[in-house]
Amino acid sequence: MTEPKAFDHADVVLCxxxxxxxxxxxxxxxxxxxxxRTERPVSAICxxxxxxxxxxxDGTHKLLPQKQRP
Amino acid sequence: xxxxxxxxxxxxxxxxxxxxxxHDLDFCSPGGAVLTPKPRGPLSEFVFAxxxxxxxxxxxxxxxxxxGHADAAIxxxxxxxxxxxxxxxxxxxLEWHPALLGPRHELEGDLERRLxxxxxxxxxxxxxxxxxxxxxxxxxxxxxxxxxxxxADRDQVLELLRVRSIYHLKxxxxxxxxxxxxxxxxxxxxxxxxxxxxxxxxxxxxxAHLWAQGMTACGLRCDYGAYIDEVPAEVLEQNNAMSLFGxxxxxxxxxxxxxxxxxxxxxxxxxxxxxxxxxxxxxxxIVDYYTxxxxxxxxxxxxxxxxxxxxxxxxxxxxADDVYFGAFTCLDLExxxxxxxxxxxxxxxxxxxxVA
Numbered sequence: 001m002t003e004p005k006a007f008d009h010a011d012v013v014l015c016x017x018x019x020x021x022x023x024x025x026x027x028x029x030x031x032x033x034x035x036x037r038t039e040r041p042v043s044a045i046c047x048x049x050x051x052x053x054x055x056x057x058d059g060t061h062k063l064l065p066q067k068q069r070p
Numbered sequence: 071x072x073x074x075x076x077x078x079x080x081x082x083x084x085x086x087x088x089x090x091x092x093h094d095l096d097f098c099s100p101g102g103a104v105l106t107p108k109p110r111g112p113l114s115e116f117v118f119a120x121x122x123x124x125x126x127x128x129x130x131x132x133x134x135x136x137x138g139h140a141d142a143a144i145x146x147x148x149x150x151x152x153x154x155x156x157x158x159x160x161x162x163x164l165e166w167h168p169a170l171l172g173p174r175h176e177l178e179g180d181l182e183r184r185l186x187x188x189x190x191x192x193x194x195x196x197x198x199x200x201x202x203x204x205x206x207x208x209x210x211x212x213x214x215x216x217x218x219x220x221x222a223d224r225d226q227v228l229e230l231l232r233v234r235s236i237y238h239l240k241x242x243x244x245x246x247x248x249x250x251x252x253x254x255x256x257x258x259x260x261x262x263x264x265x266x267x268x269x270x271x272x273x274x275x276x277x278a279h280l281w282a283q284g285m286t287a288c289g290l291r292c293d294y295g296a297y298i299d300e301v302p303a304e305v306l307e308q309n310n311a312m313s314l315f316g317x318x319x320x321x322x323x324x325x326x327x328x329x330x331x332x333x334x335x336x337x338x339x340x341x342x343x344x345x346x347x348x349x350x351x352x353x354x355x356i357v358d359y360y361t362x363x364x365x366x367x368x369x370x371x372x373x374x375x376x377x378x379x380x381x382x383x384x385x386x387x388x389x390a391d392d393v394y395f396g397a398f399t400c401l402d403l404e405x406x407x408x409x410x411x412x413x414x415x416x417x418x419x420x421x422x423x424x425v426a
């Protein structure tokens with residue numbers, strides 16, 4: 001019989017080439033000092049700085065050349 | 071509800087006359103009963119007649135052969151609907167009737183074979199996440215959102231909303247079937263995503279409900295399946311594929327691969343849709359639906375690919391082919407739906423999207 005294993009479950013996940021995932025309720029301060037309250041169970045924070053919905057990710061990183069992705 | 075007896079093509083049936091009382095009309099049904107669709111050939115004509123009756127015998131005669139994909143697809147779609155919200159003119163007791171399950175199994179087999187025949191396979195080059203996003207980018211096809219953003223007129227957009235309503239009014243539901251069939255980490259990850267789809271406990275934020283409000287604001291009907299009779303066969307197949315994957319434990323990999331490809335091709339197209347709808351002056355509610363999906367699906371694509379499919383393949387690596395099969399099916403069917411609509415609007419010269 002195997003023991004049920006414990007899982008590593010991160011609150012913050014850096015997605016290769018993509019956004020930072022943030023679990024839970026947070027206040028996020030953007031580059032201009034403006035704060036934004038998270039609105040969903042998991043939020044995606046833009047890391048490529050090209051999002052039109054900053055500070056949230058809008059998938060724009062996928063349009064960047066591989067080398068310019070975070 | 072009154073009943074009368076007759077014999078229909080070898081079935082002993084009792085016809086139910088009228089709509090049963092007390093049906094749940096909470097889901098945006100302004101008085102209209104949800105009835106079985108119009109048949110599209112001899113098979114659907116036969117099956118819908120059987121459904122509207124009350125089978126009291128499992129003495130089956132052979133079903134007539136389907137005449138073309140549309141006939142088979144509307145039949146399968148209607149049989150699948152018995153597992154979602156059913157029809158006001160079909161007895162709820164027929165959902166698991168063995169006389170329906172046998173022929174349904176054959177329709178599903180035909181559909182799965184045709185979908186698998188189109189799947190070109192996949193390559194393993196790096197990590198799963200990177201490979202999967204590259205696969206989606208390589209197989210992403212015609213874009214209806216790009217047409218809506220720049221060129222579509224109001225009538226085309228309203229037609230597209232009617233076509234999209236077949237899925238969006240049950241958004242996420244086909245994937246919810248999969249939950250009990252998953253290993254621990256994948257189950258937790260899928261429910262994390264579904265919780266957001268279903269409004270985080272707030273019915274006002276449930277995505278299918280946001281869609282229904284958008285439809286109403288546009289002057290369209292938002293009751294379930296209201297526009298089923300006008301959607302092309304490709305749309306029926308697109309919906310049938312999701313139900314097929316969702317309802318069969320064997321196909322759980324395909325269901326989650328489909329989800330991941332769907333989410334990974336939603337965020338930027340949703341932005342284009344929102345811009346197109348704004349360009350045409352369509353109501354705020356329907357614009358908001360798409361705007362919500364820009365942010366939501368930027369999260370969901372990461373969750374679906376990395377935490378949902380990623381954890382599934384860690385636990386069950388043998389499902390990798392099915393994950394990609396599901397993903398390809400999502401992209402391929404959307405490409406064919408887009409081809410059909412763009413051809414109908416005269417944007418494409420040839421009917422590239424037609425079901426082969």
